[in-house]
Amino acid sequence: MNTTPLDRAKDVDVHGVEAALLRAAKQARAYAAQTHTAIVVVRNGQLIKETFPAHEPEIKSS
Numbered sequence: 185m186n187t188t189p190l191d192r193a194k195d196v197d198v199h200g201v202e203a204a205l206l207r208a209a210k211q212a213r214a215y216a217a218q219t220h221t222a223i224v225v226v227r228n229g230q231l232i233k234e235t236f237p238a239h240e241p242e243i244k245s246s
Contacts, residue, residue, distance in 0.1 A: 190202050216223045217236040225232050 190198055193199060212223060213234070213236070215221070216234070220236070222233050222235045225234060
């Protein structure tokens with residue numbers, strides 16, 4: 185297995201992969217929170233179901 189960091193890869197297209205994956209994960213969590221949907225991730229080789237608290241309506245004071 186190649187252990188060279190992605191930012192040092194010879195192929196320039198690979199340089200932004202890690203940042204793109206992090207952005208996609210952040211967006212997926214945001215969508216899941218908005219739609220009250222759980223997502224499944226792998227952590228330390230284990231499948232973990234992440235749930236998000238229901239969004240409470242914002243109370244505006246006058």
